Amino acid sequence: DVVYFDLALDYRKATRIALSASQDTAPRTLSEAVGLFQALGKDVSVIGDCPGMIVARTVARIVDLAHDAVAKGVATEEDIDTAMRLGVNYPLGPFEWSRRLGTNWSYDLLDELHVRDPSGRYAPSLALYRHAYATEKREGTP
Incomplete structure (x- = not known):
């Protein structure tokens, strides 16, 4: 299970994080990754499998x-x-x-x-x- 997160200038100050899961990643794994970033106070955008992120x-x-x-x-x-x-x-x-x-x-x-x-x-x-x-x-x- 792989979940990627996109580049940010300063992850501590970033208010939004984009996540992308590989096609084989279990939905629960993606949900847990979203929950982790939300627990850190980040808004999360889940994007499709996107090589290189955005x-x-x-x-x-x-x-x-x-x-x-x-x-x-x-x-x-x-x-x-x-x-x-x-x-x-x-x-x-x-x-x-x-x-x-x-x-x-x-x-x-x-x-x-x-x-x-x-x-x-x-x-x-x-x-x-x-x-x-x-x-x-x-x-x-x-």
């Missing part, structure tokens, strides 16, 4: 597009973070999210989604791939 998938794509923009010389990482915070009113810029979640988190999520849906919709950009590869080399990860 917020996590969206943040990963934004991080990917930001890396692509930097690689193309559109702006610096700092400029993009500032623009997303001040212009779009996001709580964090894409590079701030990336540092908080781990440098390869977005690449890993998008790569897994691309394996599940090879339409190209979630294919990580070459810039994000290069960033992930360079990070692995620096950290000595195989």
